[in-house]
Amino acid sequence: MAERMDAYWMPFTANRQFKKAPRLLARSDGMYYWTPEGRQVLDGVAGLWCVNAGHARPKIVQAIAAQAAEMDYAPPFQMGHPKAFALAEAVAKIAPAGMNKVFFTNSGSESVETALKMAIAYHRVRGEASRTRLIGRERGYHGVNFGGISVGGMVANRKMFGSLLAGVDHIRHTHDLAKNAFSVGVPEHGAELADDLERLVALHDASTIAAVIVEPIAGSTGVLLPPKGYLERLRAICDKHGILLIFDEVITGFGRTGQPFAAQTFGVTPDMITCAKGITNGAVPMGAVICKQGLYDAFMQGPEHLIEFFHGYTYSAHPLACAAGLATLETYADEGLLTRAAQMQGTFADAVHSMKGLPNVIDVRNFGLVAGIELAPIAGQPTKRAFDVFLECWDKGLLIRTTGDIIALSPPLIIEKSHIERIVETLAAAIKRQA
Secondary structure (H helix, E strand, O other), X not given: OHHHHOOOOOOOOOHHHHHHOOOOOOEEEEOEEEOOOOOEEEEOOHHHHOOOOOEOOHHHHHHHHHHHHHOOOOOOOOOOOHHHHHHHHHHHHHOOOOXXXXXXXXXXXXXXXXXXXXXXXXXXXXXXOOOOEEEEEOOXXXXXXXXXXXXXXXXXXHOOOOOOOOOEEEEOOOOOHHHHOOOOOOOOOOHXXXXXXXXXXXXXXXXXXXXXXXXXXXXXXXXXXXXXXXXXXXXXXXXXXXXXXXXXOOOOOOOOOOOOXXXXXXXXXXXXXXXXXXXXXXXXXXXXXXXXXXXHHHHXXXXXXXXXXXXXXXXXXXXXXXXXXXXXXXXXXXXXXOOHHHHHHHHHHHHHHOOOOOOOEEEEEEEOOEEEEEEOOXXXXXXXXXXXXXXXXXXXXXXXXXXXXXXXXXXXXXXXXXHHHHHHHHHHHHHHHOO
């Protein structure tokens, strides 16, 4: 087996450890994976934050197969196909009011790159070409392309890759264990952290800043929640200084917070939303940037035969992805999945917060159907405690996600109380065994 695995350089994986003791998945359905040996594994992370409707959903499977037989590929430059327009309309219909233009990409990373380029180009076409600076946030995750890791703030994703993009700065993150540990839902303290943007405006001047990009809930860094009033204050500061606000909703989009988008859950509308993952239930790679009408209109100037925005991908609005996306949105609608997290969050919160008091658990935080359980690191061995819990859960038939010494849960939105109970029982036992 090791020889057959040698050619594949695995992403975000401890390759040597994995190839000594492989964790292979062979089949999926509903809330579960199965290994090649037939062992059932409960999916506690929706694949990788993306399989929101559960696995192997019939409408999505059938739509992909039918599309592959009908038309496998269509060029997206100067050409189109009906499902691309239909999916854009369907996405715009569930997006926040006024956000009605959709640009398709193939991943969250590409959505972020697209939004950053849109922001800089938008100011240029409006005559404010000095606005080129991009502002991210410490501990933010915006994919792995150069733009994304530049505005991102996760050190391990940045430190190996040189000086990154010029003209990028970061505001403070929102994580405050001293004041907000074990908050149920949105933490009380920290709205004033948004004022850190004013510090960067004073340092760089607003006339140089194009956009601020944040995750409404920072997912990949370990589920960091926005304090009450924080996003509202960030929106107000951006408005005050003419800065575009981008929400990275690659994780929070498509029902994770109890509404189609976290922007709706928190009542704050950005200028752009980047999304991916749940748009096709993870079945075919796809991403999108959703933006306001006014942003799109700014580009629609000059002779009509000229390209307005020199950007796109060979696989933008790929027919199979569009077919999967339409079937995914239909499945969400059929089963009320985009609001199901709001119905289940009380049960989920009670369950995950029952782990307070377990050995080495220093915080539990939750919102909708996402949670983070933070563990005290082993002295001199950061990340090992959580990784050992991950391996223990895998052995006991549960898939979780870890980042540093934080465990993340983001189960499919079809989850039932019995699944929640099993997740927490298995995870709690694994945490106790690592004490």
